[in-house]
Amino acid sequence: xxxxxxxxxxxxxxxxxxxxxxxxxxxxxxxxxxxxxxxxxxxxxxxxxxxxxxxxxxxxxxxxxxxxxxxxxxxxxxxxxxxxxxxxxxxxxxxxxxxxxxxxxxxxxxxxxxxxxxxxxxxxxxxxxxxxxxxxxxxxxxxxxxxxxxxxxxxxxxxxxxxxxxxxxxxxxxxxxxxxxxxxxxxxxxxxxxxxxxxxxxxxxxxxxxxxxxxxxxxxxxxxxxxxxxxxxxxxxxxxxxxxxxxxxxxxxxxxxxxxxxxxxxxxxxxxxxxxxxxxxxxxxxxxxxxxxxx
Numbered sequence: 001x002x003x004x005x006x007x008x009x010x011x012x013x014x015x016x017x018x019x020x021x022x023x024x025x026x027x028x029x030x031x032x033x034x035x036x037x038x039x040x041x042x043x044x045x046x047x048x049x050x051x052x053x054x055x056x057x058x059x060x061x062x063x064x065x066x067x068x069x070x071x072x073x074x075x076x077x078x079x080x081x082x083x084x085x086x087x088x089x090x091x092x093x094x095x096x097x098x099x100x101x102x103x104x105x106x107x108x109x110x111x112x113x114x115x116x117x118x119x120x121x122x123x124x125x126x127x128x129x130x131x132x133x134x135x136x137x138x139x140x141x142x143x144x145x146x147x148x149x150x151x152x153x154x155x156x157x158x159x160x161x162x163x164x165x166x167x168x169x170x171x172x173x174x175x176x177x178x179x180x181x182x183x184x185x186x187x188x189x190x191x192x193x194x195x196x197x198x199x200x201x202x203x204x205x206x207x208x209x210x211x212x213x214x215x216x217x218x219x220x221x222x223x224x225x226x227x228x229x230x231x232x233x234x235x236x237x238x239x240x241x242x243x244x245x246x247x248x249x250x251x252x253x254x255x256x257x258x259x260x261x262x263x264x265x266x267x268x269x270x271x272x273x274x275x276x277x278x279x280x281x282x283x284x285x286x287x288x289x290x291x292x293x294x295x
Contacts, residue, residue, distance in 0.1 A: 040263050041284045047234040048260035048267035048282045049291045051226045054186040054195045055236075056253065056293050057160050059220070060125075061148050062179060062201060063248055065133055065166065067091050068113055069146070070213050072099060075139040078211075090214075090249070094119040095127070110134045115153075123251040125295040129153035137168075140175065140210055144168045156294055159187040162195065175203035181224070197224030199238065204245075219243040219256070234262040250276035252293050 068091075069075045097113045111134075115127040130151040137144035146166040153160050162184030169176045177200065184195035199222015206216035221243045224236040237259045238244055244256035254276050258269040267284045278293040 040265055041287050044260070044262045044265040044267045044284050045282050045287065045289050047226065047232075047262035048258075048269050048284075049289065050188055050193060051224070051234055051236050051258070051260050052269050052271075052280050052282070052291065053188060053294060054184075054193060054226055055224065055258075057155060057158070057186055058162075058164060058181055058184060058195065059246060059253060060155070060251075061131070061150070061160075061164050062166065062177075062218075063246070064091065064113070064131065065146055065148050065164075066139060066213055066216070066248070068097060068111060068133060069135070069139045070211075072097065072111060074109065074111075074135060075213070076141070076210055077105065077138060090122040092119045092121040092127070108134060108136050121251075123295055125251060126156050127154070140168070140170070142168050142170045158294070159185070159192070161185045166201075169200070173207065175207055177201040179220075179222070191229060193229075194227035195224065197236065198222055199224070202243075206248075213248050216248045218246050218248070220246065220253075232262070234260050236260050244271060245274065247276065251295060252276060252278050 066075070092115075095113060095115050097111050100110045100112075101108070110132060113131040113133060115129060115131075117128055119127050121127070131153055132147075132149045132151055134147040134149075135144065136146075139146060144167075146168075148164040148166065150160050150162065163182050164184075165180045165182070167178045167180075169178050178198070179201055180198045181196050185192055186195055199220050201218045201220050204217050204219055206213065209215055221238045221240050223238075226234040226236070238256065239259075242257035244253045244258065246253045253271045255274045256271050258271075260267045260269060260282075265284055267282050270281045270283070272279065278295070280291050280293055282289045282291060
């Protein structure tokens with residue numbers, strides 16, 4: 001009898017030890033998983049934040065091209081726009097440009113836009129260096145190709161390079177532009193990233209006043225990619241249902257959402273509901289981070 005009870009006590013002790021070890025392992029594993037998940041979430045949020053910043057610089061190139069072409073009289077055939085328009089003053093009074101072919105209705109044309117060593121616009125954005133714009137026809141005419149290439153170009157001290165090719169794909173009264181970014185690089189706070197992609201700008205307001213771009217509003221849908229020096233990449237999708245919206249009178253994208261996938265996780269970049277400000281939120285699951293877009 002005594003032997004029987006001893007055996008039971010030993011068996012109970014072994015079972016307790018096994019249960020304790022199992023619980024300890026489970027808790028340790030859970031803690032590790034939580035730490036790994038938090039790290040991946042944070043990395044994805046960072047990638048999405050970097051994408052929002054990089055995208056803002058190339059979106060700005062599209063606006064610069066349209067504003068300069070308006071000032072030069074190359075948005076459509078007819079009289080050159082007044083250099084005192086609101087958009088010209090927003091771009092800044094210190095920029096200048098030269099055109100290689102000034103003959104009327106003669107193409108192609110190459111415009112060299114210079115922001116010198118420092119040129120502030122009305123919103124406080126400091127541009128420097130040069131941008132080359134090559135045109136095969138008027139900006140608003142279907143089939144025209146506008147190639148925008150930054151040359152030793154910086155915004156607020158951050159270097160931007162690459163090529164943006166804008167093709168006018170308009171039909172009837174709907175003004176659309178296919179934008180393809182190739183070989184893009186952007187300097188962020190601590191590193192440089194590659195950037196590229198393809199998307200469509202659609203003009204949703206201002207078509208009745210093509211001679212004045214200050215009331216123009218565009219939406220953007222497409223796919224982009226951001227690549228770090230390590231080779232890690234983030235892939236971006238902007239769907240029709242959440243198209244990004246940019247008013248040319250505002251320096252920021254003010255509406256829409258982008259889905260950014262990194263390390264098999266997807267973050268949602270929310271640009272807001274149409275208010276002109278630099279505020280953007282990035283969310284992965286229940287984690288939300290607010291960032292400010294560069295001027």
